[in-house]
Amino acid sequence: MTALTPRERFRRAPESLLLYAVSDDAWLGERTLASCCAQAVRGGATFLQLRAKRATTKELISAYAEIRDELEREGLAGKVPFVIDDDVEAALAVGADGVHVGQSDESCASARARLGEGAIVGVSAQTVEQALAAQAAGADYLGVGALFKTATKPEAADVSLRTLREICAAVSIPVVGIGGLNASTLASLAHTGVHGAAVVSAIFAAGDIVSATRDLRRIMDGVDLLV
Ligand SMILES: Cc1ncc(COP(=O)(O)OP(=O)(O)O)c(N)n1
Numbered sequence: 617m618t619a620l621t622p623r624e625r626f627r628r629a630p631e632s633l634l635l636y637a638v639s640d641d642a643w644l645g646e647r648t649l650a651s652c653c654a655q656a657v658r659g660g661a662t663f664l665q666l667r668a669k670r671a672t673t674k675e676l677i678s679a680y681a682e683i684r685d686e687l688e689r690e691g692l693a694g695k696v697p698f699v700i701d702d703d704v705e706a707a708l709a710v711g712a713d714g715v716h717v718g719q720s721d722e723s724c725a726s727a728r729a730r731l732g733e734g735a736i737v738g739v740s741a742q743t744v745e746q747a748l749a750a751q752a753a754g755a756d757y758l759g760v761g762a763l764f765k766t767a768t769k770p771e772a773a774d775v776s777l778r779t780l781r782e783i784c785a786a787v788s789i790p791v792v793g794i795g796g797l798n799a800s801t802l803a804s805l806a807h808t809g810v811h812g813a814a815v816v817s818a819i820f821a822a823g824d825i826v827s828a829t830r831d832l833r834r835i836m837d838g839v840d841l842l843v
């Protein structure tokens with residue numbers, strides 16, 4: 617029997633978007649990015665993305681390998697999908713589960729062509745038109761935001777909860793909200809149609825990442841996502 621590809625696994629379990637941890641090395645202190653990512657998964661994150669805006673492709677390749685090794689050491693390997701932000705080259709080099717691309721990055725169609733049918737390709741969308749185009753180009757899921765102002769990406773365009781609802785209604789692929797999502801704002805995702813929340817600072821800026829992620833996961837387990 618052949619093993620399922622990351623994309624096939626994801627299609628069978630889109631609920632893996634429930635609490636999507638988007639990593640950031642801005643708040644490491646004495647910690648390593650690999651240990652922070654492992655703590656997020658231990659705390660209940662259901663999806664992981666390596667996002668390091670200042671890193672070169674070579675650095676991303678090393679970081680991905682280090683995180684994968686740490687997950688393995690902690691018995692967490694393969695527990696959640698693990699994709700790379702923006703850099704298709706790095707994703708190809710390490711055999712990542714997939715990639716997440718924004719509107720000004722390599723196109724979804726190109727990422728799909730280079731990574732193949734077995735990889736997960738996520739795309740950022742801020743409008744219904746972008747969402748429909750990404751779906752048509754073969755995206756597996758959409759990241760929609762910024763829903764709330766955030767210091768993590770102050771320049772991110774605002775996306776209203778109303779537009780989020782319209783996007784969820786317009787596409788058949790799953791959607792995660794992103795931007796300013798934390799313990800105080802997660803409840804706003806109720807009844808929008810999203811499959812989950814993508815979170816950077818509320819996980820990676822926390823002093824105790826396991827505990828912060830556990831709290832967010834408990835909240836997400838209780839949010840009624842049905843429309
Ligand atoms: C899940 C998810 N959604 C949206 C984004 C934003 O991606 P992008 O538009 O490429 O912006 P940067 O992350 O590169 O600043 C994301 N990374 N993940």
Ligand SMILES: Cc1ncsc1CCOP(=O)(O)O
Nearest residue numbers: 762766768795796815816817
């Ligand atoms: C990458 C990205 N894209 C839109 S908002 C955002 C940052 C979200 O970070 P945070 O969860 O800390 O608000």
